[in-house]
Every structure is written in structure tokens, then in C-alpha cells.
Amino acid sequence: MAVQIVSILLSALLTENFVMVKFLGICPFLGVSKKTETAFGMGMAVTFVMALASAFTWLANKFLLIPFGLDYLQTILFILIIAGLVQFVEMFIKKSLPSLYNALGIYLPLITTNCAVLGVTLLNVQNYADSFIFSLLNGTFSALGFTLAIVLMAGIREYLDEDAVPECFRGFPIALLTAGLMSIAFMGFSGFSIG
């Protein structure tokens, strides 16, 4: 059990990193990675939503789709659940934690369209269809992997802003090159396995 949890953690953070290896959630990865602070805020919001979405979609899959033999509806039902969940979370935070709501700002509703969230829920029901705990952990750790990637990227971009980058590379071109190099670095983790 413990070994499996560590294995899920390491694969979600490094070897199977959502952004760097699976290339999911690229839009916020490039869009919200200009400042470390906002990148971290986005990462935390994604973590929150991914953990909740993993739990709810696993339940929906186990007790709704499989008994009726409707596995092929996973994608559309999960989209529905994620969208509803994000809306609900937004309302709840707006009412009870206004300071957090202000800090997350526009990122919270944007997560609805984050493909990493849909991706993790679909992969969960593929790989961990039997275990609620493992799907929940995989969702949370994958989101932490996303946070790691986006915060690293934001840090690098902050440095790049102050560097004498050639004019034609400034802004997005150098960000895309950076993302590619980071991805290559993360690919280096592939092949590691535990247990």
C-alpha cells in the first residue's frame, strides 16, 4: 500500500507529469506562468478542483455508469460534473473565503476548461477503477505535478524577463523554447519505477 502510494506520487510528480510528459493543461501552463505568485495560486486552485473532481467522477463512474453499462458516456458526464463542481466551488469560496476568492480571481472558472482535469478523471477510471483512495491520490498528486511545472516555468520566465534575450525571441517564443527544454528534462525521469 505505502509503496504504491509513493509510486503514484513519484509518477504523478515526475515521470508522468501532466504538463511536461503528457502535455495536458498547456493553456494555463503558458497563460498563467508570468509570475510565480499567480502561478502558485493557479496550481493550488487546480489541485483543489482536481482532487474533488477525482472523487466525484470516480463515484459517478462506479455507481452510475458501470451498473447501467454506460461507460462510453464517461467523457460527457465527467465534463458535466467538473463544470458543475467548479461553479459550486466558486460560489462557496466567494461566500465563505472572499480573500481566497480575490486571490484566485479569474483562474477558478478557467479551470472548468482545463483539459488536465478531464484527463486525470478519465485516466483514473482507466487505471484505478477499483480503488477510490488511489484515484483520489492520483488526482491530487497529478495536480501537484502541474503546480510544480507551472511554478518552475514562472520562475524561469521571471528571470528571462530581465535577461538580454534577442529581440525576436522575447516573450512567447522563448517561453515555448523553455517549455520544450523543461519537457526534455522531465522526460529524463521516464524509466524509473518503484515496487
Added chain:
Amino acid sequence: MNTANIISAVCVVGGTGLLFGLLLAFAAHIFAVKKDERAERITEVLPGANCGSCGYAGCSAYAEAVVNEGAPVNACTVGKSPVAQKIAEIMGVEAGEVQEVVARVMCAGDKASVVYKFDYKGIKDCAAAAKFAGGAKKCESGCLGLGHCANVCPFGAIKIKNGVAVVDDTLCQACGKCIKECPKHIIKLVPKNQRHWVLCSNPEMGKFVNQYCKKGCIGCKLCEKECHFDAIHVVDNHAIIDYDKCKNCGLCAKKCPRGVIMSVPRENGAKTQVVTTAN
């Protein structure tokens, strides 16, 4: 695929959708955040530049502060009196006077009149240049002329002319961003109806200023003697105008041997023309 399959699929997806819809409608009712209508109306009348010159994070933050914290209604320097009037109407209070101010760069040391220590070829940004031996100009309080202020200005009111930043007072909204960002701290707010200001803020003695800037104030105090209203004084080796006393007569500017006191001609219906040099 038979009919039962289709019906169950429709029921499951439709049911989940309906459930979430009802849940959200219910949640919207429970978690409804009561918003003060006045804050929204104030946000609408504000310019929406989110410049932060009022001291709050943005226009909507200021609107909320007016409603909830009793912030002054005339704090918006961009909207000035008309906006203050509208906010005062919404809040049902009297609007005070808004003194219009405008940012001015206290330096006239253009390329032709200053001595350069070296040829700066680093990053084209004042903050970087200021860290590198205090910038290329020999004058420690001279405009670096790399346009950091022009880049941060949300209204495009600052232009670099011949190595010195110049503020266009028809565009400047006195948001104060350039004042915060200037590494040399030579941008100051001056009342907008004020047509004279000193184009130098060098604290060194005249004999040194003479060595590296043809347009710097040497602290000769001729302006001080000339002024009838006790409105101009030499402090820290450069002249400073007291805008509460200055009557815009322009005698100091005429007397100044260095031409360092800016004098904008009186408006004759036409827009104020800002001259780049003080001669």
C-alpha cells in the same frame, strides 16, 4: 443499440445535469453574496484604468472602499472633478475640490548638454542602467533617458526626447506610476495650472554641476532674489518652487542664467505646448 439503452443513457446524463442544475440554483440562493449596489454604480462611473493612483488595488476596490470604509470620494486623480461629482451624487455627500496635478520630469540634461561617463550598451531599461555605476550620465540625478517611465505609463503620456523623458500634460493623468518606478526619483507631481517648474534636482554644488551639465541648476539664488512672492528657494543646491505661493509670473525663469526653470507660455485657447528645453 436498443431503446432501453438510449433511455437509460438519456436518464443518467439528463438526471445528473438536472441534479447539478438544481444544486447550483439552490447553492446560488444560499451562497448569494449581497453586493452594495452603490459600489457597482461607482465602479461604472470610474474611468476603469485600474491605475491605482487612488491608493487602492483598482477601480472596483476603490468603489468598495468608498462604500464600506468611507474612503474620500475625490481620490480618483484620473477622473478628477467630474467623476468625484458623480461619486458624491451616488453616495449623497458633497464632493470636495480635486486639485489637478501632472507629473513632471525634473531634468533637462539632454544629449547635447551633459557629459557622459561611458557609452552604455546594456539592457535598455533605466533600472538596469541605474545599477550599473549609476547610469551613463555623469550627473547622479539626471534622467537616464531609457524610457522606463514611458513603458510603465498606462496613458502613453511620456516620451523620450533627446535623451530626457518629457511628460505630455494633455495625456498625463497623474496616476503616479512613473514616480514610483523612476530609479532616479526625479519625477514629481506639479499642479496642472502651474506653468513653471525647475528642470533640475541635482543636490551637488554649482561648481560640480558646471562640469557636467550645461542645463543644471547651480544654486546661484538669483531666482530667489528676483521672486516677489517668496515662492522659490534654493534647497540642497537646487531651486524648488513653493506652489502654494507661486503666482506664475515667470520672473524667475527670465532671470535664471542657466535656463533651468521651465516656463510654459500662457494658454491662448490653444493646448499647452510643452517645450522640451528650458531656453
